[in-house]
Amino acid sequence: MIKLFFLLPILMSLIxxxxxxxxxxxxxxxxxxxxxxxxxxxxxxxxxTLMIFVTSS
Structure with a gap:
């Protein structure tokens, strides 16, 4: 899911x-x-990114 977050700024910029x-x-x-x-x-x-580092074991 996180790997698709690059679409968010692209979509927002297009709108x-x-x-x-x-x-x-x-x-x-x-x-x-x-x-x-x-x-x-x-x-x-x-x-x-912070949450990934905080929750990684």
Whole structure:
């Protein structure tokens, strides 16, 4: 399951790009959203990595 987590930021970025495109915004105007997506996914990946190390025997 964890091996598929790389799909989460890709999917979120595609949805954000689609939203920007439909509303008439440029990618430069939506850069802040992409940064938030990257930070959010970094926290998620960091949490699961920490949990793997904590629970490994």
């Amino acid at each position: 954000w790009w689609w939203y920007l495109d439909n509303r008439g915004y440029s990618l430069k105007e939506g850069l802040k959203g992409f940064i938030y997506i990257a930070l959010f996914n970094s926290v998620i990946i960091g949490f699961f």
